[in-house]
Amino acid sequence: MQYLQDAMTPEDVPEEAPEPRNLRGRSAAHVAERIRDRILSGALPPGERLSERSLTEGLGVTRTPLREAFKILEAEGLLNIVPNRGAQVVELSSADVDMAMELLAGLESVAAELACARGTSEQFAEVAALHARMVACQRAGDLVGYFRINQNIHQNIVDCAHNPALSRVYRAESARVRLYRFAGNRVSARWSRAVMEHEQILLALQQRQGPLLRELLRAHHLNGWHVTRKVLDNEVQPDL
């Protein structure tokens, strides 16, 4: 299955918090974060085999914390570890992504009603501001910025539900399919429609119309994923 090479650029990786000089006790987490960023940015593409030797040299740690990081990333669903044959970046089938998208849509629909019930107007304003920035990216033809902010908007809506467990699961599952997810946006016919849908979504959120928001998000997801799926299956030529 195809995937989007450049869903995320290096600038997309938030610059890490000023690390404690000595990261004793945090090596594995630190390494996992570095590798996770490389996977999510596409620098380590699906199917890529991760050799312990090259990564220890690249990251300046020894094999023990590296192997611990592998276990973390495997638990997150980003790596497969095959005994005696090392780790490789998970490759998702079209069916896998279908299922993940269905789950994400479900999580968003759950979040919708909670967000309308509990989101603060500050949070809604934040979403609105992101939307404005996304439209600016669209106008400027900045695909990468558009993707990033789009992703951000959806996460922000989920966060409006004020349920950390929901936010955490959404974030993790979203990350798993990130590379596959946004290829549909390469079809620019979809762009303007997606922006319109987002405007409706924003309105429903601000007016706290939970059931409506739920349906809008569900429809938005289905629309977007339909297009994306066709691109991934090479039925439609992307505009690049």
Next chain:
Amino acid sequence: MQYLQDAMTPEDVPEEAPEPRNLRGRSAAHVAERIRDRILSGALPPGERLSERSLTEGLGVTRTPLREAFKILEAEGLLNIVPNRGAQVVELSSADVDMAMELLAGLESVAAELACARGTSEQFAEVAALHARMVACQRAGDLVGYFRINQNIHQNIVDCAHNPALSRVYRAESARVRLYRFAGNRVSARWSRAVMEHEQILLALQQRQGPLLRELLRAHHLNGWHVTRKVLDNEVQPDL
């Protein structure tokens, strides 16, 4: 926060598949499974500190795979690892469990419509059979059996959605709160009502009435969790 000491007895842990005699390459996963079982059975209670020494002796492995297992369980949300101070079983606050229950209810409501759309009648029969066994446990006063089968029924309904990602997330989140979740069932006044609700749920599932099933599951969850919460907060004396 209180939790249920005996939500699961050792017999509850499915006897492991006949392991390959040599588990090279599977040590960490094996160890993680053993520790996970101990946490879910309550043998390792929330807050318990896990010393590497005692676990290596108890499990017959060395520290390297044990520490890898710790990382896996931390990623699953079952352990906290504090640098230089080892691992301990996660303790959830009342608010944490609230949020997790809200998420579980949401996941079930998403599953409901999918299950009605895609579940096979064999799967529905399986759920019905589990329900019958659960009622038998209720009549026999077998609390532990009742808890286990109840949990099983809910997982089975989710599995009817035929979405592996959804099933996986539901299983993981369900495990995280298992010890806290079923204390409400210790109030036997709740038992008969819960069984009645289950009968309605089963009916809606068999008749593939998605929206109805969704509402029934949501109500079932809210009812059950309300009672459980009061027990955990010591507002109601359990019947034990």
Next chain:
DNA sequence: ATGCGCATGATTGCATGCAATATGTGAAAC
């Protein structure tokens, strides 16, 4: 040419050792 078997080097899995940090204990000061 093609496929198979085997030797050899590379890679992984895990045990162990050493350094850094935390913890426990008792003596001294107040």
Next chain:
DNA sequence: GTTTCACATATTGCATGCAATCATGCGCAT
């Protein structure tokens, strides 16, 4: 009696070494 500090002990973090497994290349038979 309580508190504080120093030291001894225990525990954790990570580097490294050895054994098991895998991958690669070559010779040999077909």
